[in-house]
Structure formats: structure tokens, C-alpha cells
Amino acid sequence: MKNQSALLTAGSLFLFGAAAFGAPSASSPEEAVEKGKTAYQMNCMACHMVETKLVGPSLVGIAETYPEEKRAEFLAWAKEPGKKDPRLMQMPPMGHVPEETLANIHAYILDVSVGKKEVRGNSRFQSYKEPERELPYVVRGFMPHSSPASLGIVLKENISVCWDTEACRLRYIWPGDRTILKKGHTVADLRAEPFYRETADRLWSLAGDEKPDFLGYRLKPDGSPELAYRIGEIEVREHINNGAQGGMIVRHFTLSDEVGELKLNLEQDTKAIVVSDKGELKSGTLTLTGADTKSFTLTISKP
Amino acid sequence: MKHLSIGLIAIANLAITSALEAQQPDWSDYYAFEKIALPEKVDHQIGGLTTLSDGRIAACFNSGEVQIYDPKDQSWTEFAHGLMTPLGILEEPGGSLLVMQWTELTRLSDTDSDGKADFYETVFDDFGVTGNYHEFAYGPARDSEGNLYIALNVASNNGGVFKQVRGPWSPVGLDKKHMDEDNGRSIDDEYKKEAGRMYSRVPYRGWVIKITPDGKAEPFASGFRSPDGIAIDEDDNLWVTDNQGDWKGTSPLYHVEKDGFYGHPASLTWKEGWTRNPLDVSVEELQAMRTREAALFPYGDMANSPTQPIPTIDPEKFGLPEGELLIGDMNQPNLIRYLGEEVGGVLQGAVIPFLLTPELGIGNHRFTFTPDGDLLIGKIHQKWAGDEGLVKVVWNHQPLFLVEKVHLLENGFEITFNAPLGDEVPEWTISRHTYTYHGEYGSPKVDEAEVKITAATVSDDRKSVRITLPEIKGNYLYNLTVQKAVDSESRPLMGDSIYYFVNTPASEQAAP
Numbered sequence: 001m002k003n004q005s006a007l008l009t010a011g012s013l014f015l016f017g018a019a020a021f022g023a024p025s026a027s028s029p030e031e032a033v034e035k036g037k038t039a040y041q042m043n044c045m046a047c048h049m050v051e052t053k054l055v056g057p058s059l060v061g062i063a064e065t066y067p068e069e070k071r072a073e074f075l076a077w078a079k080e081p082g083k084k085d086p087r088l089m090q091m092p093p094m095g096h097v098p099e100e101t102l103a104n105i106h107a108y109i110l111d112v113s114v115g116k117k118e119v120r121g122n123s124r125f126q127s128y129k130e131p132e133r134e135l136p137y138v139v140r141g142f143m144p145h146s147s148p149a150s151l152g153i154v155l156k157e158n159i160s161v162c163w164d165t166e167a168c169r170l171r172y173i174w175p176g177d178r179t180i181l182k183k184g185h186t187v188a189d190l191r192a193e194p195f196y197r198e199t200a201d202r203l204w205s206l207a208g209d210e211k212p213d214f215l216g217y218r219l220k221p222d223g224s225p226e227l228a229y230r231i232g233e234i235e236v237r238e239h240i241n242n243g244a245q246g247g248m249i250v251r252h253f254t255l256s257d258e259v260g261e262l263k264l265n266l267e268q269d270t271k272a273i274v275v276s277d278k279g280e281l282k283s284g285t286l287t288l289t290g291a292d293t294k295s296f297t298l299t300i301s302k303p
Numbered sequence: 304m305k306h307l308s309i310g311l312i313a314i315a316n317l318a319i320t321s322a323l324e325a326q327q328p329d330w331s332d333y334y335a336f337e338k339i340a341l342p343e344k345v346d347h348q349i350g351g352l353t354t355l356s357d358g359r360i361a362a363c364f365n366s367g368e369v370q371i372y373d374p375k376d377q378s379w380t381e382f383a384h385g386l387m388t389p390l391g392i393l394e395e396p397g398g399s400l401l402v403m404q405w406t407e408l409t410r411l412s413d414t415d416s417d418g419k420a421d422f423y424e425t426v427f428d429d430f431g432v433t434g435n436y437h438e439f440a441y442g443p444a445r446d447s448e449g450n451l452y453i454a455l456n457v458a459s460n461n462g463g464v465f466k467q468v469r470g471p472w473s474p475v476g477l478d479k480k481h482m483d484e485d486n487g488r489s490i491d492d493e494y495k496k497e498a499g500r501m502y503s504r505v506p507y508r509g510w511v512i513k514i515t516p517d518g519k520a521e522p523f524a525s526g527f528r529s530p531d532g533i534a535i536d537e538d539d540n541l542w543v544t545d546n547q548g549d550w551k552g553t554s555p556l557y558h559v560e561k562d563g564f565y566g567h568p569a570s571l572t573w574k575e576g577w578t579r580n581p582l583d584v585s586v587e588e589l590q591a592m593r594t595r596e597a598a599l600f601p602y603g604d605m606a607n608s609p610t611q612p613i614p615t616i617d618p619e620k621f622g623l624p625e626g627e628l629l630i631g632d633m634n635q636p637n638l639i640r641y642l643g644e645e646v647g648g649v650l651q652g653a654v655i656p657f658l659l660t661p662e663l664g665i666g667n668h669r670f671t672f673t674p675d676g677d678l679l680i681g682k683i684h685q686k687w688a689g690d691e692g693l694v695k696v697v698w699n700h701q702p703l704f705l706v707e708k709v710h711l712l713e714n715g716f717e718i719t720f721n722a723p724l725g726d727e728v729p730e731w732t733i734s735r736h737t738y739t740y741h742g743e744y745g746s747p748k749v750d751e752a753e754v755k756i757t758a759a760t761v762s763d764d765r766k767s768v769r770i771t772l773p774e775i776k777g778n779y780l781y782n783l784t785v786q787k788a789v790d791s792e793s794r795p796l797m798g799d800s801i802y803y804f805v806n807t808p809a810s811e812q813a814a815p
Contacts (some may be wrong), residue, residue: 033700042603043603046607046633046634046665046689047687047688052327055686055687055688061735076317083461089686089687090459090461092547092548092561092745093644093745094746095743095744095745095746095747096547096603096746096747096748097603098747099748125347125684125690125691128345128346128347128365128366131343131344137385137800138384138385138388138423139367139382139384139385139387140367140385140387140404140405140406141387142465145467145468146430147429147432147465147467147468148434148468148469148470149406149407149467149468149469151385165406165407165428166426166469167466170577179385186436187434187465188789194522214425214428215424215425215426216409216410216422216423216425217422217423218414218421218422218423219420219421219422220421233718240732300415
């Protein structure tokens with residue numbers, strides 16, 4: 001009847017054993033394998049299975065790469081792991097495991113792999129797939145050509161909007177309907193070119209030197225977002241939704257206060273058709289005055 | 304061993320089966336583990352978990368949803384969606400929920416009372432985000448005055464940064480052009496060292512931030528690496544766990560105070576008045592600046608990647624004494640009890656394994672106690688060592704024989720149990736080691752040695768043991784293990800390996 005504490009210190013006990021450099025610290029090969037098994041369970045098993053490649057390669061795979069004569073390379077990897085398979089994460093260094101113990105683990109890996117084949121990573125987890133969503137759907141994620149703090153606004157009819165909460169502005173609109181923007185923390189692959197992309201450094205003539213401050217967003221009953229941000233004294237609300245016809249989006253703006261004159265620089269390097277219900281839109285700049293500045297609507301359509 | 308469970312926790316089973324075959328104390332004599340069915344259309348990894356004032360449970364999932372579980376009919380309903388890596392959740396007095404996302408602390412409010420959040424309000428986003436894959440954000444924890452605390456990871460040089468980052472980029476260090484990610488390419492090997500293994504080039508990566516009820520934020524404490532666990536206890540102590548790695552020889556628990564520096568230099572970039580490259584600062588200088596740990600979790604033995612601390616509740620409900628912290632871990636199939644004490648003004652203490660059983664499994668990430676006193680555990684793996692799902696741990700109200708207190712003496716330890724020891728005097732074994740504070744990844748156990756026990760005396764009421772040692776060394780982790788300890792009713796001691804981190808020996812402390 002062993003005590004649990006015996007196990008809890010198993011990894012460290014080998015420290016006391018006298019061992020030749022890099023060789024398993026055991027009087028017999030069987031003992032090395034046995035000790036290696038315990039140490040493997042404590043230190044490596046969370047990521048390495050015997051036959052299945054999951055977080056890291058299987059022991060069978062490791063045994064192939066590191067046969068008996070490559071013990072030194074095995075030890076070197078464990079202490080200072082490199083990066084090989086780009087689909088896998090970086091393995092943490094195992095410097096806390098004494099060299100003799102690592103050698104025992106190596107002996108165990110070679111022993112347990114004899115006659116076994118690596119099986120493909122049949123994940124131990126529920127495989128999560130993006131479900132069918134009700135659109136519009138608003139989701140945060142990393143997106144190309146925008147700050148890391150961006151929102152994807154996935155509308156109906158295969159239209160998505162990238163909205164940057166750092167700059168407080170719409171960046172671009174592209175044909176797409178994926179509501180999971182990221183895999184891990186990689187940047188979303190849009191799979192299509194934007195059909196509308198704003199290029200001006202500054203959208204609002206209001207901005208002055210003040211950086212706009214993002215306040216959050218409200219979801220309307222149909223799921224479409226109304227984004228809120230402050231530019232100086234003015235709070236702006238921007239409601240984004242599908243337009244009356246396919247391939248069209250509407251941006252409805254509401255300002256907390258009327259301003260004398262307001263300009264929006266809507267220059268684009270795309271060829272979308274932009275229409276405003278108020279003011280004058282000329283060579284990419286929308287000019288509004290008086291009461292018109294309090295509330296207006298832009299409609300953007302695919303060319 | 305009873306009820307070897309199969310399926311999702313099979314890995315963990317394998318990992319410790321051989322150890323447990325031989326283990327006498329069996330946690331399943333006291334606690335049952337039940338899986339709670341989760342909604343189908345979400346990723347079953349849980350980033351945040353909390354019990355609401357009406358007894359329902361709110362969980363945030365890795366796929367960005369907040370869902371609410373009603374234990375009455377075991378139903379789940381969506382409260383919010385589209386969040387980015389939510390890693391913490393907290394209810395506010397009015398019923399709104401605070402959620403920590405990758406890029407901001409968000410208040411989710413249901414303003415039209417239809418059961419779903421319709422206002423996703425930005426509470427705090429005044430911190431930098433580079434796009435690096437390692438910049439997790441944790442919290443919030445709330446103190447009795449309503450202040451919120453969040454914790455921000457540093458970035459890893461296994462990845463680069465976006466061309467467009469949020470927050471001012473510090474020019475001190477490797478030129479950004481060598482760090483810009485291009486189609487997933489990370490920093491070239493030749494530049495990795497100059498980038499620093501972990502880096503903080505936008506504010507306030509590697510810091511804990513305090514946000515007051517009126518929305519003012521202040522950088523509160525620095526020196527963190529990957530502080531996945533942040534909690535406030537009943538006495539308003541702020542506790543943060545961190546992950547073993549560079550500058551963290553083994554995973555620590557910190558008692559965090561304002562302006563403290565907790566060891567990882569990358570964060571110093573954002574210290575007021577600081578201008579140097581943190582990579583150029585000597586170990587000695589950092590050593591002198593840093594606050595030592597309140598506890599250490601020996602890597603590989605007890606915790607590799609510690610997670611959330613949660614204060615224990617009424618002993619009548621869950622069986623553990625009140626005033627302790629329970630802490631989880633990603634890699635080891637056990638939880639950890641932290642028994643802290645203040646000795647001469649310094650918080651230090653012991654960690655003891657709890658629920659070391661394959662039925663618990665690994666990936667134990669987020670915790671909440673239900674009104675009935677059951678412990679809910681949300682699991683996560685992030686494609687790394689871990690698991691997924693929601694597990695309920697229910698105590699069967701059989702009293703457990705436990706260590707209740709570990710007290711550091713000038714020349715040893717006093718261990719107090721919650722019941723008198725049986726007639727046999729149990730055998731103690733003591734060893735100690737320390738870790739090196741350095742920039743390399745983790746530290747081996749250093750200067751490990753067995754310690755001879757000069758005397759071990761049992762008190763008259765048989766409820767405590769005084770162990771005398773030749774000396775006590777500061778900055779050492781003492782492992783006290785006891786064999787065959789049973790109480791007067793022959794119940795085995797649950798948790799018989801104690802790791803006490805002597806932050807500062809009693810002899811070195813100022814007299815009270």
C-alpha cells in the first residue's frame with residue numbers, strides 16, 4: 001500500500017540517485033522503464049499519448065524520431081524544445097525534470113512503442129463546429145486590415161462588415177457569412193475581397209485631435225447592432241443593418257447634438273455605390289449642415 | 304479504486320491510475336463527481352463561471368456565448384454571444400454581468416427584460432492589444448468597495464504582433480518591423496532573443512489593473528506572466544496565480560498589493576518613470592525589487608498551470624474549513640488547498656492536494672459554489688493540456704480527516720488536524736528545495752535535501768503535531784509528508800503531502 005506522497009515526489013527522488021550523464025538512473029533496463037513510466041505520467045502525459053497524436057506527437061511517433069542512439073537529441077529537445085509542426089503549439093521546456101529522469105522516460109517511450117503504430121488524432125474533445133446562426137450576428141475577433149479589437153457584423157444575404165472598435169469606424173464590407181471569425185487566435189480568412197473599403201485617415205470632421213472612445217453596442221430585437229462612441233462632446237450612434245434590397249447595407253447615424261457643419265470623408269479604394277439621404281455627397285465627402293447633422297442614413301450597395 | 308470513469312477524462316485516468324491503485328485514501332468516499340449536460344451548439348470549454356443571486360449559474364464558453372443554467376429544470380438559455388475568449392464573469396447588483404474579453408471588460412445588460420443581453424457596454428478597454436496569441440485577459444475580481452481587478456498576460460515570442468496594434472507601442476526593444484506578423488509568420492529565430500521570450504510592448508501587459516466604481520483605472524501591480532487566476536477573499540486580500548515559465552521557477556500564488564512587482568520584468572516597460580529595456584536589467588536588481596510568493600506549487604508534483612483561486616465556504620456545506628483558498632490546475636488531476644497565515648506581517652502558507660483522483664480529471668479552470676454548497680468546475684484546454692465540460696462535485700457529508708492549519712515556527716512547523724490523531728504516531732518525512740529566479744524557462748528543484756527531524760511531539764489533545772528541525776531556511780519550499788495518519792475513528796488523513804513555502808523564516812521577522 002503506497003502512500004500518495006510517494007508518487008507526488010517521484011519525479012524528484014531520482015535527483016538523489018547517482019547517475020551517469022544522460023543515462024537512465026536505474027540498476028536494470030526494466031527499472032529504468034518502470035521509473036520512466038511514472039515520470040512520463042507526471043510530466044508528459046497531459047500532452048503525449050502512447051499511440052494518438054493529440055496536443056503533441058504520440059510516443060510511437062517520438063520513438064521513431066528519437067531511437068536509442070538519439071538519446072542526446074531527445075534530452076536536448078525536452079530541455080529546450082524547438083518548433084516543428086506549425087499546427088501544434090510550442091512545447092514548454094522540461095528543465096525541471098532531471099536529466100536521468102528524462103533518460104528513463106526515453107527508455108519507457110522506446111519500450112512502450114515496440115510493435116505499435118501511430119493512430120490519427122481522433123480528438124478526445126467534442127469537435128466544435130460553427131452552428132447555423134440567426135443573422136444578423138455580431139462577433140468579436142481578429143480580422144485583417146483592422147485593429148485587433150474589431151467586430152464582425154454578419155448580416156443576411158452574404159454580407160459582412162468589419163468594424164474597428166479602436167478607431168470607432170467601419171473598415172470594410174465583404175461578401176461572407178461566417179460567424180466565427182477566428183480559429184484560435186489567428187486572423188480570420190475573409191475568403192473574398194471587400195467590395196467597400198474606406199481609406200481616409202479620418203472619417204469625421206468632428207474628430208479634431210480627440211481620439212474617439214468606444215462605448216459599446218446595443219443589439220436591436222432583430223440582432224443588428226447600434227454602435228456607440230464618443231468624439232469629444234458628441235456621442236454618435238451608428239446602426240448597421242441590411243438594406244431594402246440584396247447586396248445593400250444601411251448605416252443610420254444619430255448624434256447627441258446638432259453641429260453647425262459636419263463632413264464625413266467616405267473615400268474608398270473600391271467601387272461601391274454610396275448614397276446619403278441628407279446633405280451633399282461629392283467626390284467622396286459628405287457634407288451636412290444644421291438639423292441634418294443630427295440624424296442621417298448612408299446606403300452602401302455592391303457595384 | 305471505485306468508479307473509474309471513462310470518456311473525456313480517460314487521459315487523466317491513465318495518467319495517475321498506477322499511483323492511485325496503491326493509494327488508500329479514496330476521495331470518492333466523500334465526494335461524487337457528476338457531469339452536467341451542456342448546450343449542444345457551443346464549444347464546451349468554459350472560460351468563466353459564476354453563481355447568480357437567484358441561484359442560477361452563468362457560464363461563458365470559448366465560442367463566445369454566455370449561457371445561463373437553471374438547476375431546477377437543467378435548462379440552458381443564451382444570454383449573450385459573440386464575445387472574444389471570455390475568461391471571467393461576475394454578476395453586478397442590478398443583475399447585469401461583467402465579462403472579461405480578450406480586448407475589453409464588458410457589461411452585459413438586459414435592458415428590455417426579455418432574458419437576453421441587449422447592451423454590450425464597454426467598461427474598460429484602455430489597455431494594449433497587439434494581436435499576439437498569448438495576450439489573454441482575466442478577471443474581474445471585486446472587493447468589498449466595488450473596485451474591480453483584472454489581469455493581463457504578456458505576449459510570447461512564439462508569435463509576432465499585428466501591423467495595427469491597440470495602444471501606444473513602446474520603442475524600447477526590438478524594432479517592430481521584425482515583430483510584425485505576416486500571414487501567420489511569427490518572429491524569425493534570429494530575432495526571438497531580442498524580442499524577449501515574453502514581451503510587453505503595449506500597456507499594461509503583465510499588470511493587474513484596478514478599476515474603481517466610478518470607472519477610473521490605475522495600473523495596480525506588475526510582474527505577471529500568465530495570471531489565469533485572480534480572486535478577492537472575504538478580507539479583501541487580492542490573490543493571483545501565475546504560470547511557471549521565464550522568471551517563474553515554478554508556478555506561484557501571490558498576495559498582491561498596490562505597486563508590488565511580482566517578478567516578470569517585461570511589464571516594467573510600463574512602470575512610471577521606467578526607460579530601460581527590461582531585458583537589460585540584472586537578476587540582482589530584479590530580485591531586490593520583487594515581492595516573494597505567498598505559496599509555490601511544485602511543478603510536476605502539484606500544479607503545472609494553476610488556474611482560479613476560490614475562497615472556501617461554510618464547512619457544513621462542502622466539508623472544507625472556511626478561510627482557505629481552493630485552486631485549480633490545467634495538468635494535474637487535483638485541486639489545491641491553500642492554508643495561508645500571516646507570520647510577522649508576511650503572508651505565507653501551505654498547499655495540500657485535494658480531490659486527487661482520476662474522477663476529477665484535468666483542465667480544472669473555473670469554479671463556483673452553488674447555493675447548496677456543491678462545487679461546479681468549468682474545464683478548458685485551449686488545444687493544450689486540459690479538458691472540457693462542466694462537473695459538479697457534491698460532498699456526501701461524511702466528515703473528512705484533514706489538516707486544518709500549518710503554522711511556521713522558528714525552528715519547525717506545527718500541524719493541526721480537525722480531529723484527534725489515532726493511537727499510532729504517524730511517521731513524517733521532510734524534504735526541502737528552492738528554485739532559481741532567472742530568465743530561463745522554469746527552474747529545476749535546487750539544493751534539494753532531506754531534512755532530519757529533531758523532534759516530533761503530539762499535543763495532549765492529539766490534534767496537533769509539533770515538528771522541530773535543525774533550521775528553517777527562507778525562500779525554500781518544505782515538503783512534509785506523513786504516512787498512515789488516521790484519526791481516533793480510524794479515518795485516513797485526506798491530503799497527506801504538505802508543501803509549505805517559507806517566504807521569510809519566523810526568526811528573520813521583526814518582533815510584533
